Every structure is written in structure tokens, then in C-alpha cells.
Amino acid sequence: MLQYWTAILTEAAIFAVLALGIDMIWGWAGDFDLSAYAYFALGVYMTMVMTIGKPQAPVVYILGWHLPYPVAVILAVVVVVAFAAIIGAIALRSLREVYFSITTLGAVWAIYYAVENYTPLFNGYNGVYGLVDPLGGGLSYNAYHYLFLGFCLLVLLAAYVVVQHLSTSPFGRMVRAVRDDERAASVYGRNVFWAKYRTYLFGAGLAGLAGGLFAAYIGAFSPLDWKPTEIFVLYAAILVGGRGNPKGVVLGSFIVYVGFVEMTRYIPSPAARPELGPALRQILIGLLIVLMLKYRPSGLLPEKLGDDGTIRRRSWPERLLRSSGTASNEPELLQGSSKDEVAP
């Protein structure tokens, strides 16, 4: 039972990191991105091929390095961000709302079919495998899994602190001002594309990081493990928890993930109909999305920007993200409260 809960909580923590990333793109910047699951998958693949060493005869994949796990994860995140930079540049430059979603939908399926059919990349349909234990097997089975759960929770905590910090920072507010009224924000001197683009890259980076964690958790990864439609679980989690509120997103991820795994455990899945359980789960996810959207679109913990009149210093993650250009020369007051002033 303890092992079972360890597994569920580990997965939930990983998906919460992913959800935090997706929520930045959708919740803050308002871009309903359907290709984020591809960034997650790319993070998994890249971590795998950079840690498991040279491919054996029938298996083929790129790189085949033997790097230490943390280095591989960091490099994987870099690759994912670079990749998202291409997709984001295409999709965000002049396309908004529904057109943006369509482009990312096309992108994710194109990537999916390319990975599945082009074997030299990640061994195509059969996928890559072999990342069993980044610690090299020094610990017992249970001890390793507890340690890994602790590690995932720690990463989640770190990701949460950074994202929460950013969320209420001038940068977080600026991105939301852009979301709520692009024209007004650009009148106030904000670079709309640049604001959305940075948010997109940061979100994609978090997705890649979640992928790096998942690689060590699952050990083997093939196109069967990442149907692009699985991103809906995360959107359901974000909707339940509270779009745009990092606290809500983490809460929603745990509720939806643990709730659904627990609930669907009792759905009978006879051997003759193995698709029954997953299909019912998907139907429930679909229902959850539609009902939440209709009756409580802001979720359990609605978006809060800490509009209590206090002006915060720039946070360090924000200084990291901040452009050296236009925005930095203006007084902090304008930066922080532009949304309130601009709102009609």
C-alpha cells in the first residue's frame, strides 16, 4: 500500500510540475497551447538518450551519451526550450487565440508522427528504454523510491516557489495585462510578442523538467506513452485547481491525478476489453473539463494577483527573465499596476 501511494504521489508531483508550466502559457498569457505535451515527451526522450549510453543493435537513437542524470536533465531542458523557441516563434508571432491553438495542435501531431515514423531519432514506434536508477543501484528498491519521491517533491517545491514568485511579480502582472488587453498593454510600451514568448519558453522549460523527472520514473518511453490527447488531463487539473493561480494548479494536479487514479481503480477492466478502463477515465476527464468550464471556470482557488496596493521589488526569477530593453527604464509603479490603470 505504501509503495502504491509512493508511486501515485511521485506521478502527481511530476504532473504538477508540468501543469505549472502549462498554466503559465495558458493561465497567465492566455495562449491555449496544445503542443506542451510534446515538450514533456521531448524532455523524457532527451534525458533518456543522454543517460542510457550507446544503442544496442536493433535499437537506434541519437546521441547515446552516458552523462550523469542531473546534467542530462538540465541539457534536456535546454533542448526543449530551444525547440519551443521555434514553435513559439511561428505560433505566437501573429497568431492568437483559436489560430494559435490550431497551430499548436498541428505541431503536436506532426511531431508525434515524425517521432513515431522516423526511427533514427528515438527508435520510432518501439521507443527508448534503460534508464532504471540514476543512483546506480546503491539503494534498496523501497529506499530508492522514497528518495525519488522526495526528490520529485523537492523539485516541485522549487518550481512552485519560483513560479509563485514570478506570478505576483511585475512580470507576472505584465503578462496578464497583455492577456487581458493586448492593445492597451502595447500602448503602455509593453512588447506583446516578447512577453508571451518568454512566458511560453519558461512554461516549455518546466514541461521539459517534468519530462526529465518522468524519464527516471518510467524508465522506458515510446509513442504509446504520450498520445497528444493526454494533455487534457492537465487542462482538467488546471481548471479544477484554478487557472492562473500556482497554488490552485498544484492542488488541482493532486486532486485530479490522485482522484482519478483512485476512482478508476474500481472500474472493472476485463481482459477481453482492456480499453474499457482508460476510455472511461478519458470520458470523465472530458466531462470534468466541460462542466468546470461551464459552472466554475475560475476553479477552486481563483487567480489572485495580490493587488493589495503594495509594490514588490523585482524578484530574482524575474530579473532573470526580464528583457534588458524598453520595460526596465520605467518606474516600478507603472510596471506593477499597469493592469489596473489600463482596464477600461
Added chain:
Amino acid sequence: MSIFWISLGQGLAVAAILALSSVAFTLEYAVSRVVNLAHGEVLTIGAFAAYVCETNLHQNIYVCALVATICGALAATGLNYFLIERFRNQKSLATLIATLGASLILQNLLLIIFGGASLSYGFSQGNLLHVGPFLWTTLTIEVMVSAVVVAILIYLLLQRTRLGKALRAVSQNRELSQVSGIPARGIVMQTWAVAGAVSGFAGFLYGETVGTISPTIGNGFLLLSITAAVGGGLGRPYATLGGAVVLGLVMSIAGTYISSAYQLVVAFGFLVVMLLVKPNGIFIRGSAQTVRA
């Protein structure tokens, strides 16, 4: 050169089905301003309705086509009544996400009912025929002819009937058309019924041409329909028709010279190029800086 003509002939057949599917998609967008991501599932429902009709009820091909059409119409009308209309006052993105949820629900219902395996119709493919430089089967020709007939019917509906006139008015401005005494709600409903009927029929044609159907065929077809509609001009039926023909040809030629496994990749490339070069569609004059729905 002969391979080129044969693939072009296949491309025309694919384009014919794609044209019907994407016109239906574009009509839905025209009246409801919604990108219906559950569109693929309406096609799938049509295809499976025909399958049940053929396998379990042993009807002939025409009855099956009719049943597919009716079921498609029912599915789309239900979708509009129970989902789209309820989200009318929300942002277009909320409706899009809701249709995504609906797509998930419908696809997995089909999966539960019919299972995940591929099924196939028992209709004969007919004889192989050389028509000019093309190589077609009798069935392919029937599919293309019926697609053209349906396209002409849609044209007549849009241009020569009261419904068509009202439909065009509603697609221009729903509130204003209501002020002029057009029952917009009813017109939207009827448009969805027509679009659903066309989709159901297209789903049946798809099953006939490709040979196998499964609950997930909607995924790929949705993407192609969106690409054709956006490439041609979203919300404009005739521009969409043109987009579908161009996309069908591009894909079949790419399928011959690159690989058929990468058809969706090619389609995505086509979509991106269209969106970057002419975001309002190839067959629409003028361009916009930022495209939003």
C-alpha cells in the same frame, strides 16, 4: 510520369472527401464562430453508423449512406444544442476547449461500444479503370462523383434557398440578422444539421475509400479539415473547398515522393506556411496583421 498521375488521381479522391469534411467544418465556424474540435467525431459517428447498418442490419450501400448522413446530422445538432449554444456568451477559446472535452467524450464512447480494433465495410471496391492518365476503381469514381454532387447541393443551398440566404446573414452578424427578423437560433441549428449530415456522409465515404475505420480516425481527419479550412479561408465555404483540393493534391504528391507516413507532417507544414504567408486563407483577398478569431 505515370506515378505522378496515379498519385494525383488518388489525391483527387482524398481531396473530394476532405472537401466535404472541411466545408462542414467551415459552415459550423461561419454560423457559430467556433472551431469545433469534435468535428472529427461526427465523421466517425457517420462511418460507424454505416458500419452497423451494413454489418448488423444487412442493408445496401445507399441505405447505409443515408443512415450515416442522418446520424451525422443528429450528432452535430446535439453537439450544437447541448454544448455550443450553452457556451455562446463565453470567449471563443472556452468554446474551443469545451469541444475538445466533447471530442474526448465521444471518441471514448465509440471506443467502449466498438472496441479499438479497425473494422471494415464489406462493399466491393469494383473494377480498376484507366480514365485518361488516371487509375481509379469504380468505387473511387463513385465517391468523387457523389462528393461533387454534394458540393453542388451545398452551393445551391447557400445561394438559392431561404435557409442559405439566412445562413449567410447570420454568419455575417448574428445580432443584426436577428434584428432583421431572422430566427438566428433556428438557422444556426439547421446549419449544424446540414454540416453534420455532410460530415456523416464524408465519414462514410472515408470508410469506403480507405477500407478500415476505427474510433480514432477523427483525430487525423480533424487536423486535415482544419488545415484545409484555415488554408482556404475559415468560415468561407467556397474558399475552403479550394483549400481542400489544394491540400489533398499537396498531400498525395508528398505521399508519393516522400512517404505516406509523413502526410500529417506535410499537412502541418502546409498549415504553417499558409498561416505565415496568407493567414486569412489563399482564396481570400487582403491580409491582417494579427489573426484572431
